[in-house]
Amino acid sequence: MLVMATILFGLFTSCKNEIPEKKYASSMDIPATVEMVATLTSPPNVPPPTGKRLAKKLIVDMEILEQEGEMTNGVKYVYWTFGGTVPGSFIRTKVGDEVEFHLKNHPDNKLPHNIDLHAVTGPGGGAESSFVAPGHEKVFSFKVLNPGLYVYHCATAPVGMHIANGMYGLILVEPEEGLPDVDKEYYIMQGDFYTKGANGERGLQPFDMQKAVDEKADYVVFNGKVGALTGDNAITANVGETVRLYLGNGGPNLVSSFHVIGEIFDKVHVEGGSIINENVQTTLIPAGGAAIVEFKVEVPGTFILVDHSIFRAFNKGALGMLKVQGDENEAVYSGELRDDIYLPEGGGIQKMPVTGEIPESEIPAKSMAERMEFGKQTYMQTCFACHQAEGQGIPNAFPPLAKSDYLNADVNRAIDIVLHGKTGEITVNGEKYNSVMTAQTLSDDEVANVLTYVYNSWGNKKTEVTPAMVKKVRNK
Amino acid sequence: METYGKTIAVLACVLIFQTIHSQVDMVQIKGGTYIPLYGVDSTAVTIDDFSMDVYPVTNVEYLEFVRKFPQWQKSMVKRLFADGNYLAGWENDESLGDALAPNAPITNISWFAAKKYCECQDKRLPTVDEWEYAAMADENMADARKKESYNQKILDWYEAPKTFDKKIGSTFKNYWGVYDLHGLVWEWTMDFNSVLISGESRKDVDKDSNLFCGSAAVGASDLMNYAAFMRYAFRGSMKANYSIKNLGFRCAKDGIKI
Numbered sequence: 001m002l003v004m005a006t007i008l009f010g011l012f013t014s015c016k017n018e019i020p021e022k023k024y025a026s027s028m029d030i031p032a033t034v035e036m037v038a039t040l041t042s043p044p045n046v047p048p049p050t051g052k053r054l055a056k057k058l059i060v061d062m063e064i065l066e067q068e069g070e071m072t073n074g075v076k077y078v079y080w081t082f083g084g085t086v087p088g089s090f091i092r093t094k095v096g097d098e099v100e101f102h103l104k105n106h107p108d109n110k111l112p113h114n115i116d117l118h119a120v121t122g123p124g125g126g127a128e129s130s131f132v133a134p135g136h137e138k139v140f141s142f143k144v145l146n147p148g149l150y151v152y153h154c155a156t157a158p159v160g161m162h163i164a165n166g167m168y169g170l171i172l173v174e175p176e177e178g179l180p181d182v183d184k185e186y187y188i189m190q191g192d193f194y195t196k197g198a199n200g201e202r203g204l205q206p207f208d209m210q211k212a213v214d215e216k217a218d219y220v221v222f223n224g225k226v227g228a229l230t231g232d233n234a235i236t237a238n239v240g241e242t243v244r245l246y247l248g249n250g251g252p253n254l255v256s257s258f259h260v261i262g263e264i265f266d267k268v269h270v271e272g273g274s275i276i277n278e279n280v281q282t283t284l285i286p287a288g289g290a291a292i293v294e295f296k297v298e299v300p301g302t303f304i305l306v307d308h309s310i311f312r313a314f315n316k317g318a319l320g321m322l323k324v325q326g327d328e329n330e331a332v333y334s335g336e337l338r339d340d341i342y343l344p345e346g347g348g349i350q351k352m353p354v355t356g357e358i359p360e361s362e363i364p365a366k367s368m369a370e371r372m373e374f375g376k377q378t379y380m381q382t383c384f385a386c387h388q389a390e391g392q393g394i395p396n397a398f399p400p401l402a403k404s405d406y407l408n409a410d411v412n413r414a415i416d417i418v419l420h421g422k423t424g425e426i427t428v429n430g431e432k433y434n435s436v437m438t439a440q441t442l443s444d445d446e447v448a449n450v451l452t453y454v455y456n457s458w459g460n461k462k463t464e465v466t467p468a469m470v471k472k473v474r475n476k
Numbered sequence: 477m478e479t480y481g482k483t484i485a486v487l488a489c490v491l492i493f494q495t496i497h498s499q500v501d502m503v504q505i506k507g508g509t510y511i512p513l514y515g516v517d518s519t520a521v522t523i524d525d526f527s528m529d530v531y532p533v534t535n536v537e538y539l540e541f542v543r544k545f546p547q548w549q550k551s552m553v554k555r556l557f558a559d560g561n562y563l564a565g566w567e568n569d570e571s572l573g574d575a576l577a578p579n580a581p582i583t584n585i586s587w588f589a590a591k592k593y594c595e596c597q598d599k600r601l602p603t604v605d606e607w608e609y610a611a612m613a614d615e616n617m618a619d620a621r622k623k624e625s626y627n628q629k630i631l632d633w634y635e636a637p638k639t640f641d642k643k644i645g646s647t648f649k650n651y652w653g654v655y656d657l658h659g660l661v662w663e664w665t666m667d668f669n670s671v672l673i674s675g676e677s678r679k680d681v682d683k684d685s686n687l688f689c690g691s692a693a694v695g696a697s698d699l700m701n702y703a704a705f706m707r708y709a710f711r712g713s714m715k716a717n718y719s720i721k722n723l724g725f726r727c728a729k730d731g732i733k734i
Binding site: 210 | 561624628632634635637706719722
């Protein structure tokens with residue numbers, strides 16, 4: 001009664017006395033009456049901000065899928081997922097929300113699963129009430145009490161294996177007033193993977209329990225696979241924009257030293273909590289932990305996201321890209337080296353890999369058949385766009401490789417062009433072409449594979465190019 | 477009274493359906509003492525001699541059963557005994573349709589149905605201990621649990637999607653002469669939920685609880701036996717009226733000579 005009276009009194013007198021907005025002493029008291037279905041997003045996307053909306057009863061629908069995916073070229077892996085992706089769908093809530101969680105285990109799945117959300121205050125973080133057999137759905141609800149960025153994961157026995165197969169994701173709890181506006185928001189989560197075969201070994205790779213126990217990861221990746229955030233999958237921003245990254249680390253074992261090459265984090269919500277650190281180069285994200293980082297991008301270019309435990313980045317896959325477009329700002333950074341870093345034909349910094357292709361080159365082809373197979377993969381990645389699927393090229397722009405007199409005339413010249421690029425006029429099958437082919441960052445093996453593929457396809461003269469031949473040209 | 481009822485039920489099966497085709501292939505499994513996954517030395521379990529079906533029960537065998545016992549047909553079964561997924565995928569009450577291979581294991585079957593099927597063959601479901609005891613054998617050894625390759629083989633199966641439509645006998649014959657304990661489907665056991673794990677694997681460290689799971693697996697007899705952890709976890713997620721696409725069954729019998 002007394003409370004009612006106070007509120008009424010407050011309402012009637014608010015005009016004159018400018019009583020501040022109603023605040024609750026505890027997030028437990030925030031009412032959540034209206035129902036709303038939560039928007040869930042696949043990485044690297046995040047749902048729209050909760051803004052100024054009031055707390056709601058939030059329905060979260062999440063489906064568990066066990067499905068085969070590709071870790072990197074030719075390496076298959078059976079992922080266990082929340083929502084069909086690794087990491088699982090991003091859940092965005094606000095303090096005071098009452099989340100009604102529907103966990104659905106697809107009938108084709110082999111195993112029971114559950115979910116432990118670190119944002120839950122309650123036994124097992126929800127794991128206790130969400131243990132669900134294949135073909136069933138469990139429903140439980142919880143109130144989000146503490147703002148922050150939290151990991152969720154499966155906690156069914158054997159817990160480590162469920163996490164190692166990709167069963168983790170992030171749930172954001174925004175404070176009552178919401179987070180400050182930014183221009184771009186992204187969802188990135190690191191995880192370590194353990195396969196029976198070594199890094200890069202092709203085929204369907206089973207999970208290796210012993211390597212997981214020994215913490216000897218074959219892959220350390222962002223968003224579930226090598227290359228999930230590179231090339232066409234890179235995240236983007238424009239010069240002058242503020243970028244906020246929601247970062248998680250699913251583990252199961254390794255902690256992450258998250259770093260963006262060429263950026264300084266203006267703000268870091270340390271461990272996803274309320275402490276804000278400023279001007280940070282590298283932030284530590286524990287396994288089963290998170291962080292929010294924010295920075296403004298002042299200059300254009302490609303900024304590389306890495307785990308600064310650096311062999312993981314260049315040898316195990318923990319590498320992503322943020323591509324920033326816009327006008328140069330030479331006061332901040334002289335543009336001179338900008339392109340050189342990523343276009344290896346220029347400048348002196350030729351060795352810096354721009355994608356996770358390194359593991360690929362470590363697998364030598366063991367037979368002519370393999371050389372053809374690997375060569376085709378490289379062709380489709382590197383040459384296809386200009387020279388086209390059947391080597392037919394593009395008239396007046398890119399010369400054909402099919403039945404090409406120019407190609408067939410001189411194998412060493414062909415190797416040289418792949419290694420060092422070619423500019424200027426050439427005549428192929430009677431047609432003149434004048435365009436630029438950039439030098440390719442390929443290993444000797446890869447050059448041998450791709451040229452063998454080209455020479456043994458589309459009516460060419462069936463030369464087999466060996467790594468030794470490539471080496472000879474490279475060292476000339 | 478209960479015994480009386482049971483006798484009548486069994487009798488009913490026998491009297492009316494003497495002609496029902498039953499899986500004739502059973503093998504005798506010599507009893508012994510073993511320490512289950514969840515046990516310590518003091519919890520060794522002694523198994524009496526028993527017989528076990530060589531293969532899981534197949535689609536076509538179960539089809540024959542429901543033809544004789546209409547109360548177990550897809551549209552007739554009581555919801556108390558089988559949930560909505562019961563015999564999912566069957567064309568109708570008396571036909572499998574083209575999607576299901578006749579000689580693949582029957583799945584989407586509830587515990588009640590599996591139990592009744594076995595009773596009508598004058599058999600019963602195996603206990604968890606019997607099943608685990610028989611399933612710890614590989615091709616050559618009665619207890620292969622320490623063999624890394626054996627565990628890996630089982631784990632590989634757990635990660636292979638959609639194995640339920642393979643034919644019976646397509647995996648290996650184990651030491652006892654039993655096929656397909658690993659590699660096709662999970663199997664119901666008589667007391668599938670007697671080893672309780674709650675949904676929260678890491679909490680099951682209480683003194684009250686038999687099974688120690690996941691990261692808190694300190695009490696398990698073999699820390700590397702993750703494959704068995706997954707079986708116990710699976711059983712723990714079940715209720716008797718559930719019907720699941722990856723779950724079938726086979727029958728057993730007390731240790732009489734066959």
